[in-house]
Amino acid sequence: MGLVRLRIPLAITFVAGVVLIVQFFIPSHPSMKLYAASQAWLRIIGAFAAVLGVGSILKTHLERVQRAHQQWPFSTLTLAGLFVTATLGIGWGVQPDSPADWIFKNIYTPLDATIFSLLAFYVATAAYRTFRVRTMEAGLLLTGAVLVMFGRVALGEMIQPHLVPQSLEWLFTFPAAAAKRGILLGIVLGVTATSLRIILGIERGYLGAE
Amino acid sequence: MVRPTSIRWKRGGPTLALIVALAMCAVAWGQGQLPRPPSSLQVVDTPNDDGTSLTLAWDKSPDDGAGARNVTGYAVFRVPPRGKRVLIGRPPAGATGFADVKLKAGQAYSYEVEALSAAGPSAAAVGGPAAPTEQWYHRGRTNVLVGIVIVFGLVAFNILRAQRGAQLYVRPIAGLEAVDDAVGRATEMGRAILYVPGLTGISDIATIMGMIILGRVARRTAEYETKLLVPCNDPIVMSAAREIVHEAYLEQGKPDLFDPDSVYFVTDAQFGYAAAVGGLMVRERPAANFFMGGFFAESLILAETGAAIGAIQIAGTDQDTQLPFFITACDYTLMGEELYAATAYLSQQPRLLGSLKGQDWCKIVIMALVLTGAVLALFGAAWFRALFQVQ
Numbered sequence: 001m002g003l004v005r006l007r008i009p010l011a012i013t014f015v016a017g018v019v020l021i022v023q024f025f026i027p028s029h030p031s032m033k034l035y036a037a038s039q040a041w042l043r044i045i046g047a048f049a050a051v052l053g054v055g056s057i058l059k060t061h062l063e064r065v066q067r068a069h070q071q072w073p074f075s076t077l078t079l080a081g082l083f084v085t086a087t088l089g090i091g092w093g094v095q096p097d098s099p100a101d102w103i104f105k106n107i108y109t110p111l112d113a114t115i116f117s118l119l120a121f122y123v124a125t126a127a128y129r130t131f132r133v134r135t136m137e138a139g140l141l142l143t144g145a146v147l148v149m150f151g152r153v154a155l156g157e158m159i160q161p162h163l164v165p166q167s168l169e170w171l172f173t174f175p176a177a178a179a180k181r182g183i184l185l186g187i188v189l190g191v192t193a194t195s196l197r198i199i200l201g202i203e204r205g206y207l208g209a210e
Numbered sequence: 211m212v213r214p215t216s217i218r219w220k221r222g223g224p225t226l227a228l229i230v231a232l233a234m235c236a237v238a239w240g241q242g243q244l245p246r247p248p249s250s251l252q253v254v255d256t257p258n259d260d261g262t263s264l265t266l267a268w269d270k271s272p273d274d275g276a277g278a279r280n281v282t283g284y285a286v287f288r289v290p291p292r293g294k295r296v297l298i299g300r301p302p303a304g305a306t307g308f309a310d311v312k313l314k315a316g317q318a319y320s321y322e323v324e325a326l327s328a329a330g331p332s333a334a335a336v337g338g339p340a341a342p343t344e345q346w347y348h349r350g351r352t353n354v355l356v357g358i359v360i361v362f363g364l365v366a367f368n369i370l371r372a373q374r375g376a377q378l379y380v381r382p383i384a385g386l387e388a389v390d391d392a393v394g395r396a397t398e399m400g401r402a403i404l405y406v407p408g409l410t411g412i413s414d415i416a417t418i419m420g421m422i423i424l425g426r427v428a429r430r431t432a433e434y435e436t437k438l439l440v441p442c443n444d445p446i447v448m449s450a451a452r453e454i455v456h457e458a459y460l461e462q463g464k465p466d467l468f469d470p471d472s473v474y475f476v477t478d479a480q481f482g483y484a485a486a487v488g489g490l491m492v493r494e495r496p497a498a499n500f501f502m503g504g505f506f507a508e509s510l511i512l513a514e515t516g517a518a519i520g521a522i523q524i525a526g527t528d529q530d531t532q533l534p535f536f537i538t539a540c541d542y543t544l545m546g547e548e549l550y551a552a553t554a555y556l557s558q559q560p561r562l563l564g565s566l567k568g569q570d571w572c573k574i575v576i577m578a579l580v581l582t583g584a585v586l587a588l589f590g591a592a593w594f595r596a597l598f599q600v601q
Contacts (some may be wrong), residue, residue: 021358025351028344029260029315043411045446056475063471071493108479115481117506122514129517130538157374180530183546185576187528190550191415192361193569198418202369202561205422205553206450 010201018198057082147171243329245273245281251323251337257350261315261344266308268335271325274303281325284342287334289320300326313342350601360575362381365568372564380566385524385542386555389423389500392522393430396497397539402437403427403497406487406512408527409443409480410501412450415550416528420502421447421454422553423526427500432467440473443483448475469492484508488515501525501540502549505532513539526552 020038023031061075069075089100131142150156151168197203248268256263266286274281286308287295313319320338324331338509342558372378396403402492405427407420424440431438440455442448452473476486488511493498499516501509501523509532516523517539525536526544536543544552547569554562586594 025348025355026346027258027260027348028346032260046411049445051445052449053475053478056448057477057498060471060474073358095319106584111485112481115485115511116507119307119510122510126510126514126535126538165269183533186545186573187530187550189361189569189572189576190528190547192358193365193565193572194415194419194550196362196365197562197565202565203422203553206418206426206454 006207009207010204014199014201017195021199054082144171161199219342243279243291243595245271245279245325245327245329245332247271247332248274248284248323248325248390250337251321251335253319253321253338255340255342256309258345258348259342261342261373262313263309264313264319264340264342266310266321266337268306268323270304270306271332273327274325279327279329282326283326284308284511285324285326285331287322287324289322289336289338289367295322313590315344316341321587333493348601353597361568361572364571364575365565366521368568368571369561369564373569378560378563378567379412380551380555380563383544383551383555385544385548385550386552388425388522388524388542389556390430392498392500392524393427393434393436395522397434397436399497401497402439402494403431403498403500404487404491404494404516404521405438405440405500405502407440407442407451408501408505409483409508410504410564412446413443414504416502416504416526417444417447419549419552420526421450422546423500423502423556424451425454427557428455429462432459432462432464435464435467438472439490439494439496440474441476441483441487443476443478443480445475445478448473480506480508481511484511487512491515491521499523499540501527501536502544504529504535505529510539512533518573 019034023035057078061078063069064075065072065079085100086105088098088103092098092100094100094104127145130138131145132138147164147167148171150159151164156164156168194203198206223349248271251266251268253264253266255261255264271281271284273279281303283303284301284305285297286299286301288298288310289295295305298310299308308323310319310321318339318341320336322334322336324334327333368378393403405424407424408414408417410417412418412421428438430436438455440451442449442451452470455469455473456468459465476483491512492515496516496519499512499521501512502525505512505527509527511530513523513525522542524542524544525540526549527533527536528546528549530546533543533545537545551566554566583594
């Protein structure tokens with residue numbers, strides 16, 4: 001990989017990384033302006049990325065329709081949804097009570113909620129598989145899960161008014177919180193070290209290099 | 211006939227005097243109900259800012275808290291060199307400070323603060339003039355600078371150690387050992403490999419690590435000529451992923467096998483993406499699923515659907531809230547920092563292994579600090595904890 005595909009991106013990464021690290025420690029007006037400009041550029045790049053996304057959708061689904069792919073009716077529906085929503089949004093705006101807003105409230109939101117609600121069933125199936133006690137760890141997991149389930153419903157207090165809620169409180173406050181903080185500490189260190197590697201050019205895999 | 215004024219005074223004088231006296235008593239009584247003003251008003255430049263803020267501090271009015279002249283709040287005024295003063299804030303009762311923002315650096319400002327009550331405002335406490343100035347170093351973040359220097363120093367030291375030939379031990383990570391096995395399984399079964407790079411953008415470290423692991427998986431799929439599918443949630447991630455996969459196929463000398471449409475954008479809607487990927491899994495029935503990156507509520511939908519079709523699943527994320535779902539539904543899970551260790555572990559490059567070891571040394575430092583802080587907290591030493599607060 002040569003100058004354009006490797007060296008220049010590494011140089012840009014290094015300069016941008018160092019500048020923004022130094023900026024964090026300088027509260028002056030020029031520094032704040034630089035930070036605001038960098039955030040604005042990120043938003044601009046994100047907006048242009050939407051063009052890439054639409055282009056990808058059009059290419060993928062138009063090809064499926066043209067080649068009469070097995071799933072071509074769904075690709076037709078996707079393209080129709082894209083064109084109709086974009087036309088209504090551009091032509092009539094996206095303010096409340098606009099046609100695009102109607103589509104969002106009456107089609108998109110219910111579909112979104114439908115997929116989200118699948119989680120309830122998936123949690124049940126995952127729990128059924130996980131809580132079969134075959135190892136000590138699975139047994140501990142099952143004990144904790146039973147405690148949490150009883151503690152979260154009125155039945156737990158009916159069984160034992162003090163022990164169940166207090167046990168649940170202890171479980172969340174001490175072992176669970178401690179484990180979570182341990183994981184978070186590792187994540188924070190990993191982010192810091194990985195960011196340093198990327199800024200210094202030690203990590204290059206994201207550019208396709210070895 | 212005009213009466214002399216002295217005669218008018220003799221008749222109306224006592225009444226008039228009584229009225230005036232009563233009025234003066236009323237005023238005096240009313241003023242006696244007004245609160246006493248705040249005192250010791252100081253106006254100073256707000257530290258560690260860009261020169262657009264001044265901080266006011268005062269001692270509360272003696273009537274703040276109780277009594278017939280109880281203070282209900284304060285009124286803060288900015289007093290220009292010429293013209294009327296401007297009300298800029300109404301802090302509540304009990305307040306002893308106020309920050310005035312959006313000022314001009316270098317320009318002097320004066321202020322007045324009055325205590326307010328039901329009877330009216332007190333006399334004004336006057337402060338200033340003072341001019342805000344910008345600082346070129348944020349002293350409140352010195353602890354962050356020290357932390358960065360320590361982390362950088364430990365990482366750099368271990369990179370140098372590794373480059374000089376030191377043998378650095380890294381414990382086996384089952385999820386990473388299984389990457390090649392998963393690709394081999396899919397090749398043997400003649401089915402595709404599904405790679406999901408997560409739902410966070412390219413600026414997220416987990417996504418970058420996901421891209422790096424994608425490169426390794428793509429090299430294997432190019433080598434074994436296995437179909438690879440990479441549905442993306444973000445257009446920029448899609449562009450990066452496509453380049454990485456293309457580069458992997460070029461490296462393996464099989465550019466004609468690269469299908470650009472295998473890396474495509476689906477949607478940036480969270481559950482729309484989950485539905486699309488779930489449908490893809492059910493239709494294509496991939497033999498191996500990789501979930502590498504940042505995930506949210508859709509993680510269980512993806513993992514459970516993959517488990518239902520019988521695929522071997524390797525997940526890696528730094529979202530601690532989603533780890534339990536992946537651990538439950540996937541065969542292997544890379545938890546947090548294990549995802550970040552992937553490149554070093556898979557490539558075994560000295561520089562990368564050295565940085566991994568440096569991370570571990572930083573963990574030892576943090577453990578020591580946590581223990582020290584816990585012991586000091588037992589003896590009531592709050593100053594140690596204050597060292598780590600970031601402004």
